[in-house]
Amino acid sequence: MSDLIIYEQDLADNPTARIPVCLVLDTSGSMEGDPINELNKGVTMFMNEILKDEITRYSTEISVVTFGGTVNKVLDFGNIDNQQIPIFSASGGTPTGEAVETSIEMLNDRKNEYQKAGVDYYQPWMVLMTDAQPTDNIENAVVQVCNLIENRKLTIFPIGIGEAADMDVLARFSPKRSPMKLQGLKFKEFFEWLSQSVSIVSQSIPGEKIELDTEGLKGWADLEI
Amino acid sequence: MNNLPSLAKNYRIFIDTSSLMEPSAESFLLGTLIKQLEKNKNKIIVPFKVLKELQGLVKSNDPIKKFNARKGYSIFLKLEKLNCAIKMGEKGDGYVDNLFQVIFTKFRTKYKLCLITQDVGLAFDILDLNKSRSAEFNKSGKRIIKDIKAIKINGKDSCEEFSTQKKKPSIPKKGTVIKKTSAKPFKKSIKNIDITKSKVLATSITPDTNDIVITQQGVRLKLKEKIASGGEGIIYSVTNTEVCKIYKKEKVDELRIQKLKLMTSNQISYPRICWPKSIVYNINREPVGYLMNKADGNELQRTVFLPQLLKIHLSKWEKNDLVNVCIGILHKIIKLHQCNVVMGDINPMNILVTPNSDTFFVDTDSYQVEQYPCPVGQVNFTAPEIQGKNFKTFLRTVENENFAIATLLFMILLPGKPPYSHQGGTSPSANIKKRKFTYPFSYIDEKGNSVRDFNYEAPVGPWRLIWSNFPHFVQKAFYNTFKKGKRYTAHEWLDMMKNFKWYLGKKFTSNEIFPTEFKKVNDSTKQKYKKGD
Numbered sequence: 017m018s019d020l021i022i023y024e025q026d027l028a029d030n031p032t033a034r035i036p037v038c039l040v041l042d043t044s045g046s047m048e049g050d051p052i053n054e055l056n057k058g059v060t061m062f063m064n065e066i067l068k069d070e071i072t073r074y075s076t077e078i079s080v081v082t083f084g085g086t087v088n089k090v091l092d093f094g095n096i097d098n099q100q101i102p103i104f105s106a107s108g109g110t111p112t113g114e115a116v117e118t119s120i121e122m123l124n125d126r127k128n129e130y131q132k133a134g135v136d137y138y139q140p141w142m143v144l145m146t147d148a149q150p151t152d153n154i155e156n157a158v159v160q161v162c163n164l165i166e167n168r169k170l171t172i173f174p175i176g177i178g179e180a181a182d183m184d185v186l187a188r189f190s191p192k193r194s195p196m197k198l199q200g201l202k203f204k205e206f207f208e209w210l211s212q213s214v215s216i217v218s219q220s221i222p223g224e225k226i227e228l229d230t231e232g233l234k235g236w237a238d239l240e241i
Numbered sequence: 242m243n244n245l246p247s248l249a250k251n252y253r254i255f256i257d258t259s260s261l262m263e264p265s266a267e268s269f270l271l272g273t274l275i276k277q278l279e280k281n282k283n284k285i286i287v288p289f290k291v292l293k294e295l296q297g298l299v300k301s302n303d304p305i306k307k308f309n310a311r312k313g314y315s316i317f318l319k320l321e322k323l324n325c326a327i328k329m330g331e332k333g334d335g336y337v338d339n340l341f342q343v344i345f346t347k348f349r350t351k352y353k354l355c356l357i358t359q360d361v362g363l364a365f366d367i368l369d370l371n372k373s374r375s376a377e378f379n380k381s382g383k384r385i386i387k388d389i390k391a392i393k394i395n396g397k398d399s400c401e402e403f404s405t406q407k408k409k410p411s412i413p414k415k416g417t418v419i420k421k422t423s424a425k426p427f428k429k430s431i432k433n434i435d436i437t438k439s440k441v442l443a444t445s446i447t448p449d450t451n452d453i454v455i456t457q458q459g460v461r462l463k464l465k466e467k468i469a470s471g472g473e474g475i476i477y478s479v480t481n482t483e484v485c486k487i488y489k490k491e492k493v494d495e496l497r498i499q500k501l502k503l504m505t506s507n508q509i510s511y512p513r514i515c516w517p518k519s520i521v522y523n524i525n526r527e528p529v530g531y532l533m534n535k536a537d538g539n540e541l542q543r544t545v546f547l548p549q550l551l552k553i554h555l556s557k558w559e560k561n562d563l564v565n566v567c568i569g570i571l572h573k574i575i576k577l578h579q580c581n582v583v584m585g586d587i588n589p590m591n592i593l594v595t596p597n598s599d600t601f602f603v604d605t606d607s608y609q610v611e612q613y614p615c616p617v618g619q620v621n622f623t624a625p626e627i628q629g630k631n632f633k634t635f636l637r638t639v640e641n642e643n644f645a646i647a648t649l650l651f652m653i654l655l656p657g658k659p660p661y662s663h664q665g666g667t668s669p670s671a672n673i674k675k676r677k678f679t680y681p682f683s684y685i686d687e688k689g690n691s692v693r694d695f696n697y698e699a700p701v702g703p704w705r706l707i708w709s710n711f712p713h714f715v716q717k718a719f720y721n722t723f724k725k726g727k728r729y730t731a732h733e734w735l736d737m738m739k740n741f742k743w744y745l746g747k748k749f750t751s752n753e754i755f756p757t758e759f760k761k762v763n764d765s766t767k768q769k770y771k772k773g774d
Contacts, residue, residue, distance in 0.1 A: 030549065031655075031662070031702075070550060131666060
């Protein structure tokens, strides 16, 4: 209950326009070992970077959905000051479709909460990271994501990890831009770039067209066109 | 250049950081030059300092610098592996530019020397060592300096020799006194110049910490530490009272420099407006930025506009301090408007505030003067009639600006909250266009009827309490601006803010920034209200 009060208080007291970012992360069995360790380090660094700058700290809201066997809402949206940095372990199959649908639901709920409180917000970002083929049906998730993107209500960053990542499947989630492939296990570099990009957006004002620094991506990712 | 074989045969060849980081370095060094080196069993000498510098730049925040530094380092490794490069150096090697001068001075009588560099200034300094009087001839009149050359990589597989015959671009002589006169109003323009077609100027070197820049008066200044960086460039400290903004390469365009020339030729000297005092040039006499007075304080966005931090860092502040901030800002805007300058991009990142509630205007180079539009702006401070327009393509009016002023004052007094935030709101741009202003207001209309404009859509939180505690004339001005489309001038706002200050002094209304209860309406106020305040 006390959590709930802090939560609502922040929506009321903090006038800054929010940018909701949902990390949808593959924690299936194939991520076991170095990949999951690097992912943990990357997410920890990301959250610390966001905390470091006053502007991103009060504008960026992070949620995390994992999919490894089951789909879990590991972290719900809220002010980062009140959030615990999650640690993941790897196991099970790859229910990508269900994870993406869960993420969309969380993003929509959060947008409704912003509207109810009268808080300005930027259209949300979804970061989808996976190293394998989905083990569930993704059709519904693909349609939902594509609709949101067409209506400019979502920005998605699909990221393939390792050789087994199915880039064709990731491409279906991203009608406007090619998915990216992470070189090696450079999670840290990716999350560094993500926090810089969030910072660029949060220093502009909602609705403005943002030029993201995709140049920064070229150092580590193959842009498969 | 056709004497490359002779260079590779007869010269000790050095390379500096700028050339290793040059995008075409790899193809020139590993393609063209290496063949000549192998043939002559010669090696490029790379000072240890240069490698150190590359390693440092690999950690740069600038992705391009980072990339080029990493690449430069790998080029060295490849050359070294092929026996065509050697690293040399000693403990205590000084700053790298100076290092080459020291080395070249030391060895110029022993070897023919060549430096590969992209840095024109360094190249000329090195070439000057060809004709140093003390060492040029020996007693019998024989020339003892062997020969010094400097070349730059200028394409995929070619290079170019620096020649001392080349003229350096001229700049005004040092010590030219610029007459200090008070600023005349700028001309009023109706038609803007098309800045979208402005040509980017070639910049050979973007100065960084420790580099020299030269003012329009020919004064040489050394860039010290970085103070801030943004989308357009980096601010460096230069003296105790002055700083330089150095633009990113791609931001240096013809019309930007023309506009700066206009601005520096008619300087608005007003306390705490950091107006451009002089264009600054790099050592190759190319314009790279401008000089201005140093500002103090932090951005409004990071102080007043984040209530959570306002309560901690400026914990002693009261409403009165916020009103002082408004008054200080309005005085400056009035001065600018008197000189026909429109700020254009009014926003909380280019106004700094100190704990004594002094305010500084920075990024003044974007202001709209004469036919030069202000190319940028933020949605929240953009009037409904110009929402969505490309700021580069038209001149803003003072009316447009008066909307931005009202928004800024609103967001100072309701710390950080935009006037059009409301329950069920969509994007700020859409809210502004439909003028959806939700704070309640009671007034008497022209027919003498009492009107109470009230809804339940104002944002949740302390905002309605703050609003409730405003004097009626402040509410009225905001209501008329945001709901009725009226525009008040900076002068009119200044009068209102001065009255507000007087009100607060008389304790007619709460002096708390975040009052905890609604305003109590006493009888005398009611009486006054009936008379039609």
